[in-house]
Amino acid sequence: MTRRGRRFRRRGDTVIGAILLTALTVGAGVFILAVATGWLGVSLQSSTSEANRAVLLVKTSAQLNFERVFYTGVVRNVTVRNIADVPITITRIEIVSPSGVLKASYPASGFTRIGEVQPQQAIELDSGVVPACSSCTSFETLRMRIWYVASSLFDDANPMISVDEMRYVESVFVHPPVGAPARCPLPPNWMMVDVVDPVTYTDSGKIPPSPNNRVYVRFPFASSSGTATVDLQVVNATGEYGFATNTVPTISNVLQPFAGSFAGFQVPLTVRVLSADYTILQQEWVFGGIPGKAHASGVTLWSDANKNVNVVEVELGVNDVVGGNYRVTVTLYDCNGAQILSRSITVRIPVGIFTDSVFIDIPSTPLTDIKRVVIGVEEA
Structure with a gap:
């Protein structure tokens, strides 16, 4: 009986020890798991924060x-x-x-x-x-x-x-000379025009009938992005008026078409670009020419990153049967009607050539200062 009692106590000690060891092991495991989980949470939170910053960095790069x-x-x-x-x-x-x-x-x-x-x-x-x-x-x-x-x-x-x-x-x-005043301060709402391109027959300088009775205009810069209703007035040499209206993006590098009641109009032509929503800075464009010989059929004001015009491109339409020598003159006026500059170039157009692009270098001129563009074409 005594021997059996001693065996019973020894087995009890073993069971209690096993229970204590298991408890310690489980407790240590729970502690390690808690520490690991906490570290993982902090790590994930940090990684998420860094990822969000990285995403925002990508989204705002060069934007x-x-x-x-x-x-x-x-x-x-x-x-x-x-x-x-x-x-x-x-x-x-x-x-x-x-x-x-x-x-x-x-x-x-x-x-x-x-x-x-x-x-x-x-x-x-x-x-x-x-x-x-x-x-x-x-x-x-x-x-x-x-x-x-x-x-x-x-x-x-x-x-x-x-x-x-x-x-x-x-x-x-x-950097300009200190104190140099602006010729034409910008109004609150403005749009710029740097291309006006009437569709004309190269030999006669006439605007064709519908559906080709169009004038294309480009609006590259504006005070705000949106749309605007723009009105076009086209005046021919006899003083007859034609009109067109279109709703256009205020900022776009795409030529916007205007079709209106000016089919048959012949150079010289005056095109006025107007809007009730915005002030059009470059409002008036004059296309000179000699009917049946040569005429200006499109004008582009090429500007740099600072919107300074250094080159004026004139698309010349020519009667390819006659050719000839022609003096092309560009004259720019500001918002006060004062002449900014006038430059000319003489070109020779051989027989058989019906169109040519003439590039005229000018002193650097802010696009914002230009209100009126006059292109003259005469025999040289």
Whole structure:
């Protein structure tokens, strides 16, 4: 009996030990699992945050476009558009030399919230934030650099926290003489025209009948993106008027067609581009010519990234039976009716050639200053 009792106690000790060992093992496992789960949660949260920042970085890379840089010693005005899918915050504006030397900035150091731009919207930055450059010289080539970041990554209390995600865009411009006034300040709502192209017969200079009685117009820049109703007036040499209307995008690189009551009109022609919704800056285009010989049948104002016109292209329609030597003259006028410039070139058109493109170099002229374009064609 005593021997059996001792065996019973020994077996009990073994069972209790096993239970304690199991409990310790399970407890340690639960502890390790809890630690691992907590670490995994933190890791996943960190990874998700980093992934979100990476996605926003991709979405905002090179997604801010310059639309206009107007910079003088008196007025400084820049328009940029957000073409990203997320809101963007502009944090810094710099003026730098071509070699990258900082000439001026706003703010003077660091970053700040200058303005927020919603997707597909534009913002106008004025002299309050576009820095003046006291060390810049007249006609010095410079770069406007604008820093930005996805708005959800920007912290007003600590702007430097998102400095690694900030990106910038640049536009080249030329510093004007200090104090140079603008010829034509921009109105609140505006659209630009840089191509007007009436369809004409090359030999006679007449606009054909329907369905080809068209004038094509391009509207590359505007104060805002949208649509506008645009009216066209076409006047022929006898003073007869023709009209056309179309609803067009305010900003587009596509030629917009206008068909109207001007079939049979013959050069010289005057085309006026008007709108009740926007101020059309380049309103009047005159197409000179000699009926039956040669005429201007289309005009393009070629501008650079800063919207300065350096070349005027004239599409010349010629009676291929006669050919000839012709002097083509481009004269530009500003919004006050004052002549900006006049330049001519003489071309020889051999018999058998019915059209030619004539390129006329002109001094750099802001597209915003041009209101009236007159093309003259005469025998040389």
